[in-house]
Amino acid sequence: xxxxxxxxxxxxxxxxxxxxxxxxxxxxxxxxxxxxxxxxxxxxxxxxxxxxxxxxxxxxxxxxxxxxxxxxxxxxxxxxxxxxxxxxxxxxxxxxxxxxxxxxxxxxxxxxxxxxxxxxxxxxxxxxxxxxxxxxxxxxxxxxxxxxxxxxxxxxxxxxxxxxxxxxxxxxxxxxxxxxxxxxxxxxxxxxxxxxxxxxxxxxxxxxxxxxxxxxxxxxxxxxxxxxxxxxxxxxxxxxxxxxxxxxxxxxxxxxxxxxxxxxxxxxxxxxxxxxxxxxxxxxxxxxxxxxxxxxxxxxxxxxxxxxxxxxxxxxxxxxxxxxxxxxxxxxxxxxxxxxxxxxxxxxxxxxxxxxxxxxxxxxxxxxxxxxxxxxxxxxxxxxxxxxxx
Amino acid sequence: xxxxxxxxxxxxxxxxxxxxxxxxxxxxxxxxxxxxxxxxxxxxxxxxxxxxxxxxxxxxxxxxxxxxxxxxxxxxxxxxxxxxxxxxxxxxxxxxxxxxxxxxxxxxxxxxxxxxxxxxxxxxxxxxxxxxxxxxxxxxxxxxxxxxxxxxxxxxxxxxxxxxxxxxxxxxxxxxxxxxxxxxxxxxxxxxxxxxxxxxxxxxxxxxxxxxxxxxxxxxxxxxxxxxxxxxxxxxxxxxxxxxxxxxxxxxxxxxxxxxxxxxxxxxxxxxxxxxxxxxxxxxxxxxxxxxxxxxxxxxxxxxxxxxxxxxxxxxxxxxxxxxxxxxxxxxxxxxxxxxxxxxxxxxxxxxxxxxxxxxxxxxxxxxxxxxxxxxxxxxxxxxxxxxxx
Numbered sequence: 001x002x003x004x005x006x007x008x009x010x011x012x013x014x015x016x017x018x019x020x021x022x023x024x025x026x027x028x029x030x031x032x033x034x035x036x037x038x039x040x041x042x043x044x045x046x047x048x049x050x051x052x053x054x055x056x057x058x059x060x061x062x063x064x065x066x067x068x069x070x071x072x073x074x075x076x077x078x079x080x081x082x083x084x085x086x087x088x089x090x091x092x093x094x095x096x097x098x099x100x101x102x103x104x105x106x107x108x109x110x111x112x113x114x115x116x117x118x119x120x121x122x123x124x125x126x127x128x129x130x131x132x133x134x135x136x137x138x139x140x141x142x143x144x145x146x147x148x149x150x151x152x153x154x155x156x157x158x159x160x161x162x163x164x165x166x167x168x169x170x171x172x173x174x175x176x177x178x179x180x181x182x183x184x185x186x187x188x189x190x191x192x193x194x195x196x197x198x199x200x201x202x203x204x205x206x207x208x209x210x211x212x213x214x215x216x217x218x219x220x221x222x223x224x225x226x227x228x229x230x231x232x233x234x235x236x237x238x239x240x241x242x243x244x245x246x247x248x249x250x251x252x253x254x255x256x257x258x259x260x261x262x263x264x265x266x267x268x269x270x271x272x273x274x275x276x277x278x279x280x281x282x283x284x285x286x287x288x289x290x291x292x293x294x295x296x297x298x299x300x301x302x303x304x305x306x307x308x309x310x311x312x313x314x315x316x317x318x319x320x321x322x323x324x325x326x327x328x329x330x331x332x333x334x335x336x337x338x339x340x341x342x343x344x345x346x347x348x349x350x351x352x353x354x355x356x357x358x359x360x361x362x363x364x365x366x367x368x369x370x371x372x373x374x375x376x377x378x379x380x381x382x383x384x385x386x387x388x389x390x
Numbered sequence: 391x392x393x394x395x396x397x398x399x400x401x402x403x404x405x406x407x408x409x410x411x412x413x414x415x416x417x418x419x420x421x422x423x424x425x426x427x428x429x430x431x432x433x434x435x436x437x438x439x440x441x442x443x444x445x446x447x448x449x450x451x452x453x454x455x456x457x458x459x460x461x462x463x464x465x466x467x468x469x470x471x472x473x474x475x476x477x478x479x480x481x482x483x484x485x486x487x488x489x490x491x492x493x494x495x496x497x498x499x500x501x502x503x504x505x506x507x508x509x510x511x512x513x514x515x516x517x518x519x520x521x522x523x524x525x526x527x528x529x530x531x532x533x534x535x536x537x538x539x540x541x542x543x544x545x546x547x548x549x550x551x552x553x554x555x556x557x558x559x560x561x562x563x564x565x566x567x568x569x570x571x572x573x574x575x576x577x578x579x580x581x582x583x584x585x586x587x588x589x590x591x592x593x594x595x596x597x598x599x600x601x602x603x604x605x606x607x608x609x610x611x612x613x614x615x616x617x618x619x620x621x622x623x624x625x626x627x628x629x630x631x632x633x634x635x636x637x638x639x640x641x642x643x644x645x646x647x648x649x650x651x652x653x654x655x656x657x658x659x660x661x662x663x664x665x666x667x668x669x670x671x672x673x674x675x676x677x678x679x680x681x682x683x684x685x686x687x688x689x690x691x692x693x694x695x696x697x698x699x700x701x702x703x704x705x706x707x708x709x710x711x712x713x714x715x716x717x718x719x720x721x722x723x724x725x726x727x728x729x730x731x732x733x734x735x736x737x738x739x740x741x742x743x744x745x746x747x748x749x750x751x752x753x754x755x756x757x758x759x760x761x762x763x764x765x766x767x768x769x770x771x772x773x774x775x776x777x778x779x780x
Binding site: 001002003004005006007008009010011012013014015016017018177209210211212215216218219220222223226227238239242243246247250255258259 | 391392393394395396397398399400401402403404405406407408567599600601602603605606608609610612613616617628629632633636637640645648649
């Protein structure tokens with residue numbers, strides 16, 4: 001196990017009855033709020049009205065940054081920074097899923113820098129201070145509610161890149177599973193695929209002796225596999241939504257990667273798909289992951305993938321390790337396809353072979369020449385994985 | 391899943407090479423340190439000299455509180471408070487296992503109160519402020535390095551009781567698995583039993599839908615079962631010591647009990663054993679747990695105990711649920727007895743039937759008349775469990 005530092009200070013307020021704490025949590029940090037959100041769903045659900053009422057009753061000044069996109073774009077951050085500066089705001093309340101929270105983190109850091117927010121994403125500038133952030137989560141997926149990072153898209157440069165700073169870790173996050181009852185089947189499935197992908201990116205490593213972390217990862221994967229189909233069939237099943245929501249935070253808040261080196265592989269490949277085609281991130285991850293595992297299956301990785309099948313899907317170990325590993329991959333594919341109803345080919349999400357080469361080249365370039373995960377992926381490897389996903 | 395708040399802010403610095411951060415971590419909070427520790431082991435190991443050198447090189451003033459006992463006694467807290475006040479200290483560096491850290495937490499809170507420290511433990515006084523605490527852990531067991539509570543013994547009243555306050559959560563903890571290489575077999579085994587007991591106290595609940603938490607608990611139990619025998623046979627196996635150390639923190643820092651009601655049962659019974667006889671806490675827990683499970687095995691709990699056997703020990707499910715559950719209990723007993731070499735009867739640790747009645751009465755009384763865990767335990771239940779452990 002490698003040396004590490006773990007320091008996740010976000011206060012989680014979980015459950016049906018936590019909005020009563022919203023005003024007092026905000027007031028610990030500020031009194032002039034940027035209320036950031038996405039499309040109109042929080043207006044339709046009544047959540048917007050509830051929040052505004054709380055802010056007004058508690059004399060908390062606020063301005064709105066609305067219309068933050070799925071795969072959030074850097075323009076929104078520029079707008080957010082402008083609103084914060086013009087109104088001298090001192091706190092950001094991000095209401096939504098990962099896109100809203102990610103974008104809010106970028107605003108929080110960019111406010112204190114003179115550069116364009118995109119400079120932070122491409123590492124030309126470093127966050128050294130940030131506005132405090134609180135979140136109200138409405139979608140279980142990215143884990144942004146309890147981690148320090150975000151992913152931002154720049155449509156002009158066709159880039160979708162991650163950034164992170166300890167300063168942008170949310171101070172508090174309100175997690176009410178009921179707020180996810182209205183998430184439709186497609187986004188429920190995509191969210192679960194995202195949670196599972198975060199977990200698997202941390203899980204599929206070799207030789208680091210991080211045994212406990214892997215057992216915890218298996219626990220989170222089992223949770224997704226158990227409750228995913230229940231949430232699909234019964235959108236207002238509290239137990240399912242609660243377990244999935246809590247899993248989303250722990251898949252990526254750093255615990256599973258403690259003691260490990262985990263340069264993520266599938267995310268690096270998927271980011272090009274959604275940068276070029278604006279597809280739903282979780283769907284892209286689901287499509288790529290079984291092809292990725294199939295591509296990296298070799299003498300070094302066979303035990304790792306086989307253990308995954310045994311410990312997560314309960315497949316029966318046989319003498320043929322490779323066959324067991326292939327079964328594990330097939331089970332994962334079938335879970336996404338049959339249980340979560342995810343379109344499992346690129347063709348089904350509107351991606352043909354036209355730009356595969358360009359995307360593979362970009363994925364390798366953005367990773368510094370090649371993706372250095374559990375197995376190194378050069379451009380040709382990435383292209384092969386894309387092709388196998390067509 | 392019940393509503394909950396999770397907010398564990400302790401910064402964990404884990405690994406072989408973290409002492410380099412000690413001075414800078416302390417300086418975030420103070421400059422006049424109470425250095426608290428137990429017997430001479432940190433002097434024999436060289437750790438004491440290393441710490442003193444760091445403090446002196448960084449011009450950090452310190453005074454010592456030494457000789458803190460296993461099952462730490464309230465007298466030590468009184469002494470600690472006196473030293474802090476006389477020297478105007480502003481930080482506590484606790485070096486040791488759970489006893490040292492627990493006692494340091496009581497000192498940290500009592501310094502700001504006019505009452506006797508024991509009044510905090512018996513809830514006659516409430517901690518409203520505390521000195522900041524940092525820890526250097528030398529024993530994997532109680533998890534005190536990443537939680538807010540402690541357990542203190544009062545030999546005069548024969549009480550051993552828990553207390554806790556959000557203010558006494560350590561600011562940072564340095565976890566170097568190498569520091570546990572010198573822990574002898576008995577205390578290695580007792581520590582693992584303690585970690586497993588914390589996990590099981592959180593795990594054995596009914597009907598709360600905290601599925602993810604239970605899968606994570608199983609991951610921690612599997613980690614203990616996998617590495618316990620390795621640490622016994624190879625005391626300087628880093629991977630084993632590291633996994634056990636990291637497991638100790640997560641067994642009890644609150645994650646496993648999120649969304650649950652977990653009034654602990656076995657600890658409540660064990661505390662009387664070590665209050666009356668000063669036995670090693672973890673040994674007492676190991677002795678009592680299989681008898682406790684056997685006692686509570688009924689139509690309501692059989693699936694829970696059976697799942698434990700299947701998911702943790704890999705026992706094969708049969709049509710006879712009760713037999714499967716009994717197998718699970720037997721496997722746990724055998725693990726403690728055969729793999730961890732723990733004396734599994736009260737007789738072997740010097741406890742006969744003389745005070746069982748008195749202890750059972752005390753255990754029930756301290757729990758408010760009866761222990762209200764997964765199955766309510768009245769005085770006669772407790773007595774029966776004690777007797778079955780003879």
